Amino acid sequence: MKGRKSSCYLGIDIGGTNIRLGVVDDKGKILLKKRLPTLKEQGKKVVIVRFLKAIDSVIKNSKYTIKGIGIGCPGPLDSKKGIVLSPPNLPDWKNVPLREIVKRRFNLPVYLENDANCAGLGENWQGAGKGASSMVLLTLGTGIGSALILNKKLWKGKDGFASEFGHVSINPKGPKCKCGNRGCLELYASATAVARRMKQTLKKGIKSKVFKSTKEKITAAKIYQAAKMGDVISKRILDEAGFYLGVAIANIVNALNPEIVVLSGGMTKAGRLLFDKIKETVKARAFKEAIRGVKIVSGKLGEDAGIIGASWRVKNL
Numbered sequence: 001m002k003g004r005k006s007s008c009y010l011g012i013d014i015g016g017t018n019i020r021l022g023v024v025d026d027k028g029k030i031l032l033k034k035r036l037p038t039l040k041e042q043g044k045k046v047v048i049v050r051f052l053k054a055i056d057s058v059i060k061n062s063k064y065t066i067k068g069i070g071i072g073c074p075g076p077l078d079s080k081k082g083i084v085l086s087p088p089n090l091p092d093w094k095n096v097p098l099r100e101i102v103k104r105r106f107n108l109p110v111y112l113e114n115d116a117n118c119a120g121l122g123e124n125w126q127g128a129g130k131g132a133s134s135m136v137l138l139t140l141g142t143g144i145g146s147a148l149i150l151n152k153k154l155w156k157g158k159d160g161f162a163s164e165f166g167h168v169s170i171n172p173k174g175p176k177c178k179c180g181n182r183g184c185l186e187l188y189a190s191a192t193a194v195a196r197r198m199k200q201t202l203k204k205g206i207k208s209k210v211f212k213s214t215k216e217k218i219t220a221a222k223i224y225q226a227a228k229m230g231d232v233i234s235k236r237i238l239d240e241a242g243f244y245l246g247v248a249i250a251n252i253v254n255a256l257n258p259e260i261v262v263l264s265g266g267m268t269k270a271g272r273l274l275f276d277k278i279k280e281t282v283k284a285r286a287f288k289e290a291i292r293g294v295k296i297v298s299g300k301l302g303e304d305a306g307i308i309g310a311s312w313r314v315k316n317l
């Protein structure tokens with residue numbers, strides 16, 4: 001259409017709390033953003049209707065011509081078939097043919113991809129791992145999501161379940177994980193795990209300068225703020241998380257020798273309080289030759305990584 005900017009894509013990041021939409025141009029720049037609460041408790045049908053309305057309003061009201069829609073959604077999902085299988089974050093979304101639903105409504109190319117893979121593609125296209133030919137992304141959130149880029153391509157494995165680094169065991173005798181394994185990384189270093197660790201510590205009667213009771217809302221974000229204020233217990237808990245991340249990243253570095261490891265999620269705002277321990281542990285454990293060139297950094301795109309990566313995915317169908 002005359003006057004419309006060509007080659008734009010709609011990138012969508014469906015999360016348990018919010019759904020984010022963004023119009024992204026073919027250079028990876030976000031031109032327009034929209035966010036709506038997921039309100040998953042209203043049930044799948046209501047959420048999907050609201051989601052389709054939001055897409056409709058972006059397409060109709062923006063001056064951009066949308067060439068395709070990329071959707072990042074919590075896994076497990078089957079991106080070949082475009083089906084959301086059974087994400088723990090969206091409890092009643094069982095076998096939802098989301099790609100077909102969106103495709104039929106808007107008559108555009110649609111691609112459905114795991115949300116962590118989208119974040120990885122976003123950081124690799126426009127963020128901290130821009131241009132890297134091999135990159136590992138770990139997102140520290142409720143769990144630990146991850147993505148693996150090898151030779152500039154997303155590596156998904158034979159059945160699409162590759163790079164579940166959050167479920168790499170770092171303690172074979174550790175607690176049982178919902179995946180069936182024991183001692184998975186996400187039980188030790190996700191934002192949820194860090195908050196849980198603080199509660200356990202307080203229950204033992206160990207005093208924190210900031211947190212007085214296990215009844216108050218304790219989050220990883222509050223813990224790193226407390227650590228910055230000098231709370232010894234908060235520092236120790238972040239240090240532990242950094243140690244476990246370092247153990248896992250040393251294994252990843254020895255296995256893959258990547259160019260860069262990108263960590264994202266709110267917890268990475270802790271900066272050196274987290275990264276110093278990670279780097280120290282990796283240095284002590286991985287092959288010197290493999291770590292010499294590897295960068296371990298925080299993501300650059302924050303919450304936009306998923307939108308940008310989802311757009312890249314549909315742009316490069």
Ligand SMILES: [Zn+2]
Nearest residue numbers: 167177179184
């Ligand atoms: Zn697990």
